[in-house]
Amino acid sequence: MSFADGLLLGFETALSAQNLLYCLLGVTVGMVVGVLPGIGHLTAISLLLPLTFHAPVTAGLVMLAGIYYGAQYGGSIASIMVNLPGTASSAVICLDGYPMTKQGRAGAALIITTLASFFGSLVAIMLLVALSPPLARAALSFHSADYFAMMALGLVAAGTLIQGRPLIGVASVALGLVFGIIGTDTSSGALRFTFGAPQLFDGINIVVVAMAFFGVSEVISSIGRPRVGPAVNGAVTLRSLMPTRADLRESWWPMVRGAGVGSGVGILPGAGGGSMAAFMAYAVEKRVSRTPERFGSGAVAGISAPEAANNAAAQAAFIPTLTLGIPGDAIMALILGALLVHGVTPGPTVLAEQPELFWGLAVSFLIGNLMLLVLNIPLMQVWVKLLQIPPRYLFPAITLFIAIGCYSVANAPFDVLMVAGLGMAAYVLLALGFEPAPLLLGYVLGPLIEENFRRAMLLSRGDAMVFVERPISAAFLAAAVALVVWVALGARRERTLRAKGET
Amino acid sequence: MTRAQGGFGRPQPRREDAMNALLRKDLLAGLAALALGAAVVWISLDYRLGTPARMGPGMFPLALGVVLSLSGLGAALFALRSVEPAPALRVRAMLAVTGALVLFALTVERLGFIPASVILIFVSGLAETPVQWRALALLSVILAPAAYALFVVFLGIPAPAFAWGAP
Amino acid sequence: MKKSMILAAALAAMTAGHAAAQNYPERAITILVPFAPGGVVDLASRTIGEGLSKKWGVEVIVENRAGGSGFIAATALAQSAPDGYTLFMGEAGTMTINPSLFDQTPYDAEADFTPISTVTDTPLILVANKEAPFSTMEDFLAAAKAQPGMITYSSAGVGTLNHLAPEWMALEAGITLQHIPYKGGRPAATAVASGEVDVSVVSYSSTKPFIDSGDVVVLSTASGQRIAPSPETPTMQEAGVPNVDTSQWTGLMGRAGTPEPILDQLNAAVQEVLADPAVAARLSEAGAAPFPSSRADFQAMLERLRGQFATIIETADITPQ
Numbered sequence: 008m009s010f011a012d013g014l015l016l017g018f019e020t021a022l023s024a025q026n027l028l029y030c031l032l033g034v035t036v037g038m039v040v041g042v043l044p045g046i047g048h049l050t051a052i053s054l055l056l057p058l059t060f061h062a063p064v065t066a067g068l069v070m071l072a073g074i075y076y077g078a079q080y081g082g083s084i085a086s087i088m089v090n091l092p093g094t095a096s097s098a099v100i101c102l103d104g105y106p107m108t109k110q111g112r113a114g115a116a117l118i119i120t121t122l123a124s125f126f127g128s129l130v131a132i133m134l135l136v137a138l139s140p141p142l143a144r145a146a147l148s149f150h151s152a153d154y155f156a157m158m159a160l161g162l163v164a165a166g167t168l169i170q171g172r173p174l175i176g177v178a179s180v181a182l183g184l185v186f187g188i189i190g191t192d193t194s195s196g197a198l199r200f201t202f203g204a205p206q207l208f209d210g211i212n213i214v215v216v217a218m219a220f221f222g223v224s225e226v227i228s229s230i231g232r233p234r235v236g237p238a239v240n241g242a243v244t245l246r247s248l249m250p251t252r253a254d255l256r257e258s259w260w261p262m263v264r265g266a267g268v269g270s271g272v273g274i275l276p277g278a279g280g281g282s283m284a285a286f287m288a289y290a291v292e293k294r295v296s297r298t299p300e301r302f303g304s305g306a307v308a309g310i311s312a313p314e315a316a317n318n319a320a321a322q323a324a325f326i327p328t329l330t331l332g333i334p335g336d337a338i339m340a341l342i343l344g345a346l347l348v349h350g351v352t353p354g355p356t357v358l359a360e361q362p363e364l365f366w367g368l369a370v371s372f373l374i375g376n377l378m379l380l381v382l383n384i385p386l387m388q389v390w391v392k393l394l395q396i397p398p399r400y401l402f403p404a405i406t407l408f409i410a411i412g413c414y415s416v417a418n419a420p421f422d423v424l425m426v427a428g429l430g431m432a433a434y435v436l437l438a439l440g441f442e443p444a445p446l447l448l449g450y451v452l453g454p455l456i457e458e459n460f461r462r463a464m465l466l467s468r469g470d471a472m473v474f475v476e477r478p479i480s481a482a483f484l485a486a487a488v489a490l491v492v493w494v495a496l497g498a499r500r501e502r503t504l505r506a507k508g509e510t
Numbered sequence: 511m512t513r514a515q516g517g518f519g520r521p522q523p524r525r526e527d528a529m530n531a532l533l534r535k536d537l538l539a540g541l542a543a544l545a546l547g548a549a550v551v552w553i554s555l556d557y558r559l560g561t562p563a564r565m566g567p568g569m570f571p572l573a574l575g576v577v578l579s580l581s582g583l584g585a586a587l588f589a590l591r592s593v594e595p596a597p598a599l600r601v602r603a604m605l606a607v608t609g610a611l612v613l614f615a616l617t618v619e620r621l622g623f624i625p626a627s628v629i630l631i632f633v634s635g636l637a638e639t640p641v642q643w644r645a646l647a648l649l650s651v652i653l654a655p656a657a658y659a660l661f662v663v664f665l666g667i668p669a670p671a672f673a674w675g676a677p
Numbered sequence: 678m679k680k681s682m683i684l685a686a687a688l689a690a691m692t693a694g695h696a697a698a699q700n701y702p703e704r705a706i707t708i709l710v711p712f713a714p715g716g717v718v719d720l721a722s723r724t725i726g727e728g729l730s731k732k733w734g735v736e737v738i739v740e741n742r743a744g745g746s747g748f749i750a751a752t753a754l755a756q757s758a759p760d761g762y763t764l765f766m767g768e769a770g771t772m773t774i775n776p777s778l779f780d781q782t783p784y785d786a787e788a789d790f791t792p793i794s795t796v797t798d799t800p801l802i803l804v805a806n807k808e809a810p811f812s813t814m815e816d817f818l819a820a821a822k823a824q825p826g827m828i829t830y831s832s833a834g835v836g837t838l839n840h841l842a843p844e845w846m847a848l849e850a851g852i853t854l855q856h857i858p859y860k861g862g863r864p865a866a867t868a869v870a871s872g873e874v875d876v877s878v879v880s881y882s883s884t885k886p887f888i889d890s891g892d893v894v895v896l897s898t899a900s901g902q903r904i905a906p907s908p909e910t911p912t913m914q915e916a917g918v919p920n921v922d923t924s925q926w927t928g929l930m931g932r933a934g935t936p937e938p939i940l941d942q943l944n945a946a947v948q949e950v951l952a953d954p955a956v957a958a959r960l961s962e963a964g965a966a967p968f969p970s971s972r973a974d975f976q977a978m979l980e981r982l983r984g985q986f987a988t989i990i991e992t993a994d995i996t997p998q
Contacts (some may be wrong), residue, residue: 061665147892150873172536174585178543181578185550188571191746194858196778196835196996197557197567205748205783223607230603230637352863359886360863403649406607406634407627410614411657415667417742423615427608434604438597439539457570458860465857466829466873469563668738 013136013366020065020367021374029066033073034375038382040074041081041097042390043401048078049444050225052341053217054405057412064349065364069371071342076128076321076372080379083120083314084390087113097317099285103302103309110305115250119307120314121383123262127315128376130266131273131322136369138274139358143330146355152463152473156483157333158456163487164275165336165445167494168283175440182436183446186216187453194461206421213344214416215426216450220443222409223430226402228438254307261292261312269316273323275335288316322372329353329365332455337444340451535596536589543582550575606637622672623662627654701761701939705736708764708929709754711747711771717965721796721927722766724959728950729943746836747771748783755784759934761943765790767930769838769923772979777987778836778995787983788933792975793940794947795928797960798968799880801842801899802910806872807892814897814916817876821852829855829874831865836995839865841986842878842899842923844993850918869893880925881906882964900924905966923982926968928975944972 020026040051052074059067082097087104100120107116166180167173189200190210201207250258265288272284292312293302302309324335325342332353334340346353351361358365409430413422437443467473474480554575560566610633618626628650635646661667706729710722719741726737742750751771757763767790776786784790803814811817821828832840835858847854857874859865866884869877870892877884878899885906887893897913898904901922913921929947931940950956951967960967970978989995 058665061667147867147871150871172539172585174581174588175536175539175543178539178547178578178581178585181574181581182543182546184574185546185571185578188574192567194565194835195558195567199557199567199571200553205752208746208748223611226634227600227603227607227637230600230607352861354864354867356863356867356886400645400649402607402637403631403634403646404653406610407614407630407653407657410611410618410630411627411661411667414615414618414669415661415665418668418740419742420615420618423611423618427611427615430611431604431608435599436539436542438599439542440535441539441542454860460570461565462857462859464562464565467563469561471562668740 010136013362014370016362017366017370020363021069021370025063026066026069026367026371027374029062029070030073030371030375031378033070034077034378035382037074037077037079038081038084038379038390039393041078041083042085042393043081048075048082049217049337049341049447050221050405051078052338053214053221054408054412056214056217056341056345057415059345060348060416064346064351064361065367067345067349068342068364068368069375071345072325072368072372073375075338075342076124076318076375077379079318079321080121080124080383081390083124083310084117084383087116087120087310088390097285097314098282099289099313100310102289103304103306106303106305107307107310112305115254116310117383118250119254119258119311121380123258123265123311123314124318125376125380126262127266127269127317127319128322128372130315131270131319132369132372134270134323135326135372138326139330139365142326143355143358146331149331149355149479150463150477151459151466152477153479153483154331154333155456155459155463156474156480156487157331158452158459160483160487160490161333161335162445162449162452162456163490165448167490172440173494176442176445179442179446180449182441183449184453184456186211186446187450188457194458204421206419206425210454211425211429212413212416212422213341213348213451215413215422215429217341217344217447218409218413218426219429220433220437220447222405223426224434224437224443226405226409227430227434230402257307258311261288261308262315264288264291264295265312265315266319268312269319270323272316273320273335274326282317284320285313285317288312325368329357329368330355334448334451337447340448343451534589535594537586538596540582540584540586540589544579544586545582547575547577547579547582550578600637602639603637607634610634618669620673623658623669624654624671627657699938701942702733702735704762705738706762706764707738707740708766709750710739710741710766711750711768712741717797717799717925717963718766718768718927720960720963721965724956725766725796725929725947725950728953728956729946732946732949746775746779748775751775751782751784751786751789754930754932755789757932759932759936761931761935761939763932764793764943765930766796766927767792768927769925769982770836772928772930773982774836774838774841774986774990776983777990790930791933791935791940792972792979793929793931794944794972795926795968795970795975795978796947796951797927797965799882799925799965800904801838801878801924802881802884802904802907803843803846803876803878803896803899803913804866804869804884804888804893805876805896806869806874807894808872809875809894812894812896814911814913817896818850818852818917821847821850821854825853826855828876829857831857831859831868831874831877831879833862833865833879834858834860838923838925839878840995841989842921843876844995845923845985845989846878846899846913846918846921848989848992849913849920866893880964885964920985923985926978927965928968928970940972 036051036055037048040048052071055070055074059071079097083100083104086097086100087108090101090105104116107113162180166176189207190198191208192199198208268288268291269284272287289309289312292308293299296302296308324339328334328339328343332343334343343353351357351364409426410423413426414420416422433443463473464471474484550571554568554571557568557571558566559568559572610630613633614626614630617629631650631653632646635641658671662669708722708726710719712718722739726739730737742753747770750765754763754765772786772790775782805811805817811820830843834840839862840856840858843854857868859868862879862883865877866879866887868874870887881904884893888895895907895910897911897916899913899921901912901914903910903912929943931943948969951969957967
């Protein structure tokens with residue numbers, strides 16, 4: 008299929024009434040969730056995951072993706088207006104966005120982030136469309152050993168790039184991997200960790216795991232949390248919405264650099280998607296700026312670059328997920344899970360077999376971003392109002408949604424019991440500092456990485472050298488080892504510093 | 511959590527008096543990982559290990575159990591220097607929310623979708639102090655039929671609205 | 678509501694046979710599906726469900742009860758009443774492979790189920806990587822005889838049809854192959870295309886992109902007859918491998934003991950649905966073809982396959998544990 012045919016098919020698919028509706032639903036829910044302090048976008052995607060099982064695969068994915076990038080937008084709004092980042096990736100936006108609000112320039116900041124988001128997405132969409140087909144072709148020569156190495160790098164990155172507690176990060180990944188291999192073993196057919204329950208023969212459903220770690224535990228830990236009454240500084244007037252010409256000029260190059268950084272980070276497996284990209288883009292801007300001292304007190308570049316970066320990363324993350332079947336972060340892991348439930352195995356053949364899925368999704372990103380651009384400006388006041396809803400009225404509703412969502416997957420009350428038990432365990436583990444996102448990534452990759460490892464060894468007749476002899480595998484494993492060494496050294500230096508500081 | 515905590519999730523007030531040297535967050539986390547890892551190793555030993563060329567179903571979980579135990583042990587050892595107290599668990603919220611889910615699971619097919627939803631809303635509402643009875647009643651009236659309409663009528667999940675007296 | 682249903686069921690049981698069949702169907706029919714939505718088995722169930730619903734004006738609920746190698750859905754059917762209101766979409770795994778593969782199953786595929794009609798058929802073909810040192814069935818068999826156990830084949834998992842079909846072929850041809858399991862048919866097909874394994878027995882539809890791109894060559898078909906999309910390809914039997922005749926089929930099953938007239942009525946309705954060209958078009962998008970059959974033919978097919986798979990599983994020593 009040629010590029011033009013692909014785009015045409017994409018528009019045809021994305022502009023169908025059904026897909027438009029799901030796209031609108033997705034971006035609206037995402038935006039609301041991003042704004043609301045109390046539900047993260049992973050929670051939102053987890054909650055809506057069962058709905059997509061009842062929709063056609065393309066429509067379901069369009070909606071999930073819409074929630075993802077919609078939440079990125081929404082998160083930035085909360086960051087700028089009230090200094091409460093709705094999502095991890097928009098925490099950076101607080102640094103310069105909130106100071107702009109205090110200076111009475113909230114409107115300008117909002118418009119700049121909207122434009123930067125759109126620009127970042129646009130760059131990543133073009134990259135997605137341009138890179139996926141050649142990558143899918145290249146992937147045809149990847150063997151099991153290569154897949155193992157890529158996933159190993161992703162898991163090592165997800166586990167160790169946790170701030171503060173790399174060992175607990177590793178434990179979270181390992182625990183996730185154990186959750187992932189519960190059920191019937193693909194290679195031997197043996198039943199593992201099922202304790203004789205036939206409901207576990209096919210493993211724990213992804214909806215149950217996601218809802219336990221992002222739904223139940225989130226609800227429990229949010230109930231009774233001291234409420235910070237958001238103080239909104241000044242109303243947003245139409246007049247203040249207009250950025251000055253200088254603002255726009257100052258935003259251009261940071262946006263370009265941000266989009267570049269974001270796309271790069273997004274493609275990497277396990278790099279954590281948006282938040283990592285936003286932090287890196289911010290750091291890059293501060294370094295290249297001629298006036299680095301202005302950062303933190305309302306520098307325009309301090310919001311446009313990270314905003315472009317986190318949206319670019321959100322879209323670029325689809326590249327490895329769709330073409331290789333390797334999700335880069337927890338959200339992509341959920342999207343991969345949704346694809347698998349629909350019987351679509353992401354991989355090199357997806358582009359050839361499901362062209363309407365790939366192109367439809369790519370074009371829906373464009374349409375979804377346009378919807379956000381159009382929705383964002385007139386609805387600004389609504390978002391500000393939303394910020395003032397006390398989150399605790401949401402909790403019984405979210406709990407109900409969790410129960411019905413889990414029940415609906417297989418019409419099995421057992422799954423609801425599972426989410427209750429696992430949710431309680433999740434709450435305790437997360438309170439102790441376990442990380443839910445690496446755990447979920449481990450859960451999704453667990454069976455895949457074991458399968459590829461065992462198969463590689465079976466094919467090499469027990470010779471582990473296969474992982475070093477194949478150049479692709481060797482490169483990824485080397486990167487994983489380098490990452491571990493780097494984190495270990497960093498942790499040691501930090502401890503030495505802390506020890507010195509304490510004495 | 512994935513949510514950034516900038517100004518939102520403020521650290522819990524320290525209860526210095528109750529702070530016990532053994533009840534430090536990292537230490538407990540490490541010990542939890544160690545215990546889980548040991549359990550995984552224990553269970554994996556029941557499965558066939560196989561050879562490197564033909565790995566049995568036990569090899570990978572055994573390796574995971576070892577990694578889990580070792581990282582837990584390491585975290586526990588490093589934690590000896592940490593000062594962060596163990597988190598106070600919200601036991602009431604935990605029991606109310608999970609209890610609500612369990613009751614839903616037990617009642618959805620025996621009593622029907624709507625009664626199960628109402629029970630869930632009220633039981634999960636017990637998590638808040640004081641209990642917001644009026645808000646919960648309002649939520650029940652609005653949410654239960656709305657959820658029924660969305661999931662059962664629109665999405666076609668087979669569940670009766672009411673199933674009084676069914677076996 | 679519930680009471681009247683119980684009453685109706687009791688009445689139906691008492692006046693079983695002709696009287697019940699005359700009024701059938703008078704309430705919603707449920708088709709249990711042992712797989713998640715998506716895929717051919719689900720599609721077959723929904724196609725039949727919609728067809729029956731349109732024809733009889735009753736609701737047909739398609740209930741996906743995925744899990745446990747199909748145990749959950751199959752057990753639910755085995756515990757239902759033999760009244761024609763609970764049906765099951767069977768396929769090779771639950772109906773013919775599981776009984777021999779597992780030491781014990783919570784349902785009895787022979788005693789608890791009765792065939793109504795086969796619904797769809799997806800032909801299986803033997804393909805080889807383009808770099809493999811053989812491109813015809815004869816060369817392949819010669820190469821396999823020359824180096825026993827060195828030629829690798831991919832499957833969609835232990836105990837799947839893509840695993841048992843090559844073992845069947847190996848058994849009949851007197852060769853040994855090395856089994857490399859994948860998770861699902863598409864990864865298994867991709868593995869042949871990428872050259873990670875030498876050959877595979879996969880559905881025509883999942884390999885079509887690789888056949889078109891020239892990454893794989895077709896050696897033979899596992900069906901008894903040549904297949905329409907690739908008429909020049911010989912069958913395994915023509916190429917000198919006796920007896921092998923299998924494909925991925927789905928078939929509607931009822932609870933054993935359902936009155937004969939109801940089973941006949943269902944069989945006739947399925948034939949009618951499958952004769953609709955729109956249904957054929959919809960199935961062919963998923964690589965499947967309509968596969969109508971009489972109840973007796975379906976029963977004969979099940980018996981033949983069960984015997985065959987029992988032999989293969991025993992000879993090749995395939996175990997789930």
